[in-house]
Amino acid sequence: MKVTVIGTGFVGVVSAAIYASFGNEVIGLDIDENKIKLLEKGQVPFYEPNLQDLLLEQQAGGNLKFTTSYEEAIKEAEVIIIAVGTPSAPDETADLRYVFASAKSLAPYIKENAIVVIKSTVPPDTLEQTIAIIKEVTNTKFYGASLPEFLREGSAVHDTMNPDRIVIGAEDDFVFSKLEELHSSLKAPVVRCxxxxxxxxxxxxxxxxxxxxxxxxxxxxxxxxxxxxxxxxxxxxxxxxxxxxxxxxxxxxxxxxxxxxxxxxxxxxxxxxxxxxxxxxxxxxxxxxxxxxxxxxxxxxxxxxxxxxxxxxxxxxxxxxxxxxxxxxxxxxxxxxxxxxxxxxxxxxxxxxxxxxxxxxxxxxxxxxxxxxxxxxxxxxxxxxxxxxxxxxxxxxxxxxxxxxxxxxxxxxxxxxxxxxxxxxx
Ligand SMILES: NC(=O)c1ccc[n+]([C@@H]2O[C@H](COP(=O)([O-])OP(=O)(O)OC[C@H]3O[C@@H](n4cnc5c(N)ncnc54)[C@H](O)[C@@H]3O)[C@@H](O)[C@H]2O)c1
Structure with missing residues (x-):
């Protein structure tokens, strides 16, 4: 499966490397050029146990690439996973500007029947708003889904390989099936909701x-x-x-x-x-x-x-x-x-x-x-x-x-x- 992960922070790099290890063709995308330069050289920009080796292994195998180009990362992607930050805004609500910015940037390149998945932690209604932003730019048919991430920093690789559960929020059987297939290497209960x-x-x-x-x-x-x-x-x-x-x-x-x-x-x-x-x-x-x-x-x-x-x-x-x-x-x-x-x-x-x-x-x-x-x-x-x-x-x-x-x-x-x-x- 061709998968793109937008945002190569803690969640993005771990997810990209692990989806690649399942045999998918994965691209990690970020707007931070320095981060992408490091990742292209096989260097994890932060400390997370066991991630460095996994990254090098997947890059050497040719399954994992990194880029700053939305066009390159999105045009072929079947599953687009948004994993950008959602920090607190001054009024203590989640600041969703990075999620919405990524939606705007990916919209021109999205391919027919691609699934836009939000892995970032976002409040109810965010996926709907994200879909609306993409639809302002394109008439291409695509799907949306929510795939919350439960990994813990410090044991992120282990947690992602051994999750307690996979939670998939969606409306279409096609989306549930495709995202179940993406996680089929994992032995974990799937909650469809x-x-x-x-x-x-x-x-x-x-x-x-x-x-x-x-x-x-x-x-x-x-x-x-x-x-x-x-x-x-x-x-x-x-x-x-x-x-x-x-x-x-x-x-x-x-x-x-x-x-x-x-x-x-x-x-x-x-x-x-x-x-x-x-x-x-x-x-x-x-x-x-x-x-x-x-x-x-x-x-x-x-x-x-x-x-x-x-x-x-x-x-x-x-x-x-x-x-x-x-x-x-x-x-x-x-x-x-x-x-x-x-x-x-x-x-x-x-x-x-x-x-x-x-x-x-x-x-x-x-x-x-x-x-x-x-x-x-x-x-x-x-x-x-x-x-x-x-x-x-x-x-x-x-x-x-x-x-x-x-x-x-x-x-x-x-x-x-x-x-x-x-x-x-x-
Ligand atoms: N860190 C954790 O332990 C953890 C665990 C579960 C869920 N989450 C959630 O996952 C999300 C990501 O968290 P994180 O800790 O990985 O964040 P992070 O801050 O480490 O990384 C976010 C990345 O997104 C990039 N980015 C921002 N805007 C972008 C854009 N428009 N296009 C492409 N890239 C963009 C940033 O440059 C950065 O590299 C958050 O919503 C967080 O709540 C985090």
């Missing part, structure tokens, strides 16, 4: 997971008032099959390229349809304040951050990615800087681009970042950080260890001389 249901399913999944994080943080706040330990509470509730032991992350709240913007969009959507009391509005507000609230609490516990040297460990929004979109570090470092702290940061992959006023320096090892600091702030649970022996960097002065993800053995750190603070450990 209405277009609006497919679009809502993606927002529902992300909003539910974000709400679960917010929920356990709210419980962690209460544990701190009464001597309970949130990790023990999670273990206790996890045995209940209705609740389950997985996906409990008490900590700094949710971040990253998707959850914040998707909750914001669904909250904004709820307001636009007269449901302004919707729970997601509260989840959004709680999460926005979460990091500041915790930093203020930690500051009170350690006598303030002013004039302290702080090691900030883990800058990306989660382990195994260099993605800094809505990463906690992007709020923590400016806060510490404002408080008058000196920051020594470390991340295995991500880079923090400091403001000129920041007293912040990034180091290439954990040892260097922790050298003679007053506070160690472990933000993201990269295995390398969690596995590090902090006894080797303990000095003779009073030192605080702030464990933002409850990843460490509190007793061990206390035994090494640190004053330990975690989340929801009363």
């Amino acid at each position: 209405r277009i609006a249901s497919a679009q809502m399913a993606k927002y529902t999944a992300n909003s539910y997971l974000a709400t679960r994080i917010t929920f356990i943080n709210e419980i962690a706040n209460l544990c701190e008032k009464n001597g309970a330990d949130i990790n023990e509470v999670i273990q206790a509730i996890g045995y209940d099959k209705r609740i389950g032991p997985q996906y409990w992350y008490p900590g700094l709240g949710y971040g990253g390229s998707c959850f914040p913007k998707d909750v914001k969009e669904l909250a904004a959507y709820s307001r636009s349809v007269g449901e302004s009391g919707n729970l997601l509005n509260h989840v959004n507000e709680i999460n926005k304040e979460r990091i500041h609230r915790l930093l203020e609490k930690f500051a009170a516990e350690i006598g303030g951050f002013a004039n302290k040297t702080v090691a900030v460990l883990g800058l990306s929004f989660k382990p195994n990615t260099d993605d800094m979109r809505e990463a906690p570090s992007t709020k923590i470092i400016p806060y510490l800087s404002e408080q008058g702290a000196t920051i020594r940061s470390y991340d295995p992959m991500a880079k923090y681009v400091a403001l000129p006023t920041d007293h912040q320096e990034q180091f290439s090892t954990i040892q260097e970042a922790c050298e003679n600091v007053d506070v160690i702030l472990s933000v993201i649970e990269w295995p390398e950080i969690v596995g590090f022996d902090f006894g080797t960097v303990k000095n003779n002065k009073e030192q605080f260890f702030i464990d933002c993800r409850n990843q460490f053995d509190a007793e061990k750190l206390k035994g090494q001389g640190y004053k330990y603070f975690g989340i929801g450990r009363g």
